[in-house]
Amino acid sequence: MVILEGSNKALSKVLISGGGRCNVTNAIWEPEKLVKHYPRGKHQLLEPFKSFNCRDTQNWFEKEGVRLKTESDGRVFPISDDSRSIANALVFKADKLNIEVKFGYRATSFIQKGSLWTIQTSSGDMATDALIIASGGSPAIWKSLASIGLTIVPPVPSLFTFHCKHELLSDLPGISFPNATVKVGGKPIQQSGPILITHEGLSGPAILKLSAWGARELHGLNYNFPITINWLGISEKELITAIKLEQETNPKKHVINKPILDIPKRFWQRCCELSGITSNRNYAEIGKKQIRKFTDLLLKLNVQATGKSTNKDEFVTSGGVDLSEIDFTDFSAKRFPNLYLAGEVLDIDAVTGGFNFQAAWTGGFMIGTNIKI
DSSP: OOOEESSSSSTTHHHHHHTTTOOOOEOOHHHHHHHOOOTTTTTHHHHHHHEEEEHHHHHHHTTTTOEEEOOOTEEEETOOOOOOHHHHHHHHHHHTTTOOOEEOOOOEEEEEEEEEEEEEEEEEEEEEEEEEEOOSOHHHHHHHHHHTTTOOEEEEEEEEEEEEOTTTTTTOOTTTEEEEEEEESSOEEEEEEEEEEEESSSESHHHHHHHHHHHHHHHHHTTTTEEEEEESSOOOHHHHHHHHHHHOOTSSSSSSGGOOTTTTHHHHHHHHHHHTTTOOOGGOOOEEEEEEEEHHHHHHHEEEEEEEEEOOGGGGEEEEEEEGGGTHHHHHHHEEEEEEEGGGGBBBBBBBSSHHHHHHHHHHHHHHHHHOO
């Protein structure tokens, strides 16, 4: 077996993933729960996950000498917090199995001649009985696959943050809320979880999940769309009850200096400012109009997204080889039985948390144990 690596360095995406720590998988072991984290591919991955899932990935790396840890949110990393631990384990395993890696062989096209595939690369042509493509989201590879007749779903960005401006957000980067809810106006797209105010707008797990599940719809809107934010993830009744309780127990306290519900102080003070609550106003003095404004800012803030940002090093796309082209018992192309595809070359993508890597590990396992040569 020979691996053709287009770059001069092995596993470069693994090395930069997770901020250099490599979020190798997740702690969700049940296939039925695991597939819920895949906007595209959840139905097709259910059976493969029964053969090789997050637990199997952890066991494999532990067996190869990589000690792993599970963080509070379920993400799994090497204990070293160094992605080289993962990359080195894979390189050492390939070497142990006498798998040759040829660097600088960037594939440009594939031609099937009889039972053989001819791979045209930047460093010469090669022929093989079976061809495995794990190229990630490569436009050149998708173009080559389209040329042999495979259907390619046009790729669009996934996992991106939002550009947006609002007087409530101005000059408050770094402030976060752990249980926010965000929904896109006029679309059935909604997610909950941590949200972070940035210099450009909004980020955090809730925003990234929203971008993944709404990747195609938001692309169709040219990334210009309204969103509504409930910063606290609670009902209006719960918020008003909390304010009234404060009015009863601390009527003489200045509102601006006494945030409730663990709301960050700078954010609370901005809400006071925008609600017309002056610095010397106490809880006993705020009325229904100001409470209504507070409620709108905290639970129903309407913001216009005007663009997106992506991490160019950890770029994920929605799109790739149409899943109807693939036999998921071995990840082979139905019309080309000795052509196999795994990872982001397929129209499979997930939310953050190690799920995209897990789909790739599972695809690799299914190919490796079922390949017909």
